[in-house]
Amino acid sequence: MLDLEAVQAFVLTADLKSFTRAAEAMDSTQSAVSLKIKRLEDALGRRLLERTPRLVRLSQDGAAFLAAARELVAAHDGAIGAFGLERRRLSVGISHHIVGAELPRLLRQMGLAEPALTLEIRIASSWEILEIFESGALDAAIVLRHDNRRTDGDVLMEEPFGWLAAPDFEHRAGEPIRLANQADTCRIRQMAVATLEAAGIAWQEVFVGGGVATIGAAVAAGLAVAALSRRVAPPGTVDMGEALGLPRLPSRSVVLHSRLTDPVAKKALRTFASALRATAAR
Structure with a gap:
C-alpha cells in the first residue's frame, strides 16, 4: 500500500518544483517531505525526482507516475467527500503588480488543495487591496509593501522591478526617456519617477494607463x-535599463495579510502562497 501523504507530497513537489515550497503547502518541513518521497521511491523501486542544487524535476519514471498519482489523490478526496462537502468561501485580493500570466496555474493549485472552496479573487493596486482588506471585505491580501503603513504580515518574497520595453524600442540620445505610467497615485509610478529624478535623468510621460x-x-x-x-x-x-543607462529600480517586499481561522481555507491560501513563491525562482 502506498502512503497517501507521500503521494500528495510527490505531486506538490512536482508541481512546485521545490521540496521547500511543497513543505510550505503541506505545513510541514523540507526534510519530512524529502523523506516521504524517498520512502515512496523505495516502495515503488523507482526514482521519481531528479534533485539538483537549484531545481527539482521529474525523472522519466516520475513523469510516467504523475498522472496516476494525481488520480490517486483525487480518488481519496472523492472518498472523503462521499457524504457531501461543506463549501467554504475564500476571498483574496492581489496586487496587479504581483500576479500575471501564471494566475491560472496558481488558481489550479488552490483548487487542487481544496476542491470544495469557492474562490473570490480581486485584482487591483496594493493600496486599493489593503483598503478593502482593512474594511473586512477580504479574507486575505497579497500586496507590495511600499512604506511603513503596515509592518505586519508575512513577507513571501522580494519582487524585483526593471525598465521593460519592446526589443525594438528606440530612444534618441539627448531626448527625455519616454515613460508609460499609471495615474499619479500609483506607488510604482512614484518609485520610477523618483528614481529617475534622483539620477538626474529627464523623462516624459507619453502614455497613462488604467x-x-x-x-x-x-x-x-x-x-x-x-x-x-x-x-x-x-x-x-x-529589461532595457542597462542599455538605456537607467538607474536600477528598488525591489519591493510581497506581503501576505490574512485574518483566516478556518483550517481548510488557510490550507488553500498556504498552497497559493507557496506556488507564488515558486514562480519567483523561475
Whole structure:
C-alpha cells in the first residue's frame, strides 16, 4: 500500500518544483517531505525526482507516475467527500503588480488543495487591496509593501522591478526617456519617477494607463518604457535599463495579510502562497 501523504507530497513537489515550497503547502518541513518521497521511491523501486542544487524535476519514471498519482489523490478526496462537502468561501485580493500570466496555474493549485472552496479573487493596486482588506471585505491580501503603513504580515518574497520595453524600442540620445505610467497615485509610478529624478535623468510621460495590462500593451507596442516586474510584463519584452543607462529600480517586499481561522481555507491560501513563491525562482 502506498502512503497517501507521500503521494500528495510527490505531486506538490512536482508541481512546485521545490521540496521547500511543497513543505510550505503541506505545513510541514523540507526534510519530512524529502523523506516521504524517498520512502515512496523505495516502495515503488523507482526514482521519481531528479534533485539538483537549484531545481527539482521529474525523472522519466516520475513523469510516467504523475498522472496516476494525481488520480490517486483525487480518488481519496472523492472518498472523503462521499457524504457531501461543506463549501467554504475564500476571498483574496492581489496586487496587479504581483500576479500575471501564471494566475491560472496558481488558481489550479488552490483548487487542487481544496476542491470544495469557492474562490473570490480581486485584482487591483496594493493600496486599493489593503483598503478593502482593512474594511473586512477580504479574507486575505497579497500586496507590495511600499512604506511603513503596515509592518505586519508575512513577507513571501522580494519582487524585483526593471525598465521593460519592446526589443525594438528606440530612444534618441539627448531626448527625455519616454515613460508609460499609471495615474499619479500609483506607488510604482512614484518609485520610477523618483528614481529617475534622483539620477538626474529627464523623462516624459507619453502614455497613462488604467492598470498593469494597459501599461503592458503600451510597452509591447513600442511606445514607451515602463517600470514593471518581470512576471507581469508582456511576453517578448525585455529589461532595457542597462542599455538605456537607467538607474536600477528598488525591489519591493510581497506581503501576505490574512485574518483566516478556518483550517481548510488557510490550507488553500498556504498552497497559493507557496506556488507564488515558486514562480519567483523561475
